[in-house]
Amino acid sequence: MKVIYVQKPGSFESRAEYSHMPITHRAKRDSRILKRPGTADDVRAFAAIMTITFGAAALGILFGAQASADWYVSLVKPSWIPPSQVFAAVWTALYAMMGLAAWRVYRKRDEHNVRPAMMFYHLQLVLNVLWCVFFFGMHNPALALADAMLLQLFIISSAASFFQIDRPASALLIPYMSWVAFAICLNCFIWVAN
Numbered sequence: 001m002k003v004i005y006v007q008k009p010g011s012f013e014s015r016a017e018y019s020h021m022p023i024t025h026r027a028k029r030d031s032r033i034l035k036r037p038g039t040a041d042d043v044r045a046f047a048a049i050m051t052i053t054f055g056a057a058a059l060g061i062l063f064g065a066q067a068s069a070d071w072y073v074s075l076v077k078p079s080w081i082p083p084s085q086v087f088a089a090v091w092t093a094l095y096a097m098m099g100l101a102a103w104r105v106y107r108k109r110d111e112h113n114v115r116p117a118m119m120f121y122h123l124q125l126v127l128n129v130l131w132c133v134f135f136f137g138m139h140n141p142a143l144a145l146a147d148a149m150l151l152q153l154f155i156i157s158s159a160a161s162f163f164q165i166d167r168p169a170s171a172l173l174i175p176y177m178s179w180v181a182f183a184i185c186l187n188c189f190i191w192v193a194n
Contacts, residue, residue, distance in 0.1 A: 046103045053099035056125040057091065063132035071139050076193040081186060094176045101172035105165050117161035124154035141191035148184045155180060 082090075102121050105114050127150055135144035155177050163170035 042103075042107055045106050046099075049103045049106060050096075050099040052122075053095050053102065053125065056129050057095045059129045060132040063129075063137045072136070075190055078186065078189045078193075090179060094179060097172045098176055101162060101169040104169040104172075105162050108165050112165045114165060117158065117165055120154055120158040120161055124151055124158055127151040127154055135187070141187060141194065145184065145187045145191050148180065148187050152177070152180050152184065 098121075102118065105117050105121075108114060127147055131144050131147045131151060134140050134147050155173060159170045159173040159177065162173065
């Protein structure tokens with residue numbers, strides 16, 4: 001009997017063996033091949049997660065840009081506040097790491113239930129934007145401080161849930177957690193001093 005070999009993604013299999021495989025087995029096998037890391041689905045997921053993450057950043061910038069320059073300049077600020085260029089560079093790097101972390105977790109959706117982790121991630125993005133609304137939009141450092149503390153809890157929850165799925169993804173959130181802790185101290189100083 002002559003066996004004809006046909007190339008399937010990732011392996012060689014005989015047409016006879018493949019065609020005699022039950023349809024359910026074939027579907028499972030093909031879906032595993034199609035969902036390998038590096039597929040078009042992963043690229044689309046990466047683009048979507050980065051768009052959502054940097055979209056949240058853009059919303060925050062909008063509120064910051066609309067803030068009253070006179071109001072912010074008039075605030076008493078600590079001597080240890082970084083220059084505005086440092087804030088821009090740090091936040092850009094943090095958003096890139098956050099998006100990468102979320103993507104790494106999302107890629108494991110076939111092996112783990114990633115919904116709770118992604119829910120925490122998206123909720124912390126909402127709280128991040130709300131901080132800009134409260135601080136810059138409403139000129140309310142007290143409300144912004146309360147939001148920042150809640151934000152930190154959600155970042156910790158995100159990191160903890162990411163840790164269960166992908167440890168490097170969890171580690172990518174540590175700089176974000178550290179920067180928000182610094183921002184809480186800064187926000188607290190501004191609230192007390194003004």
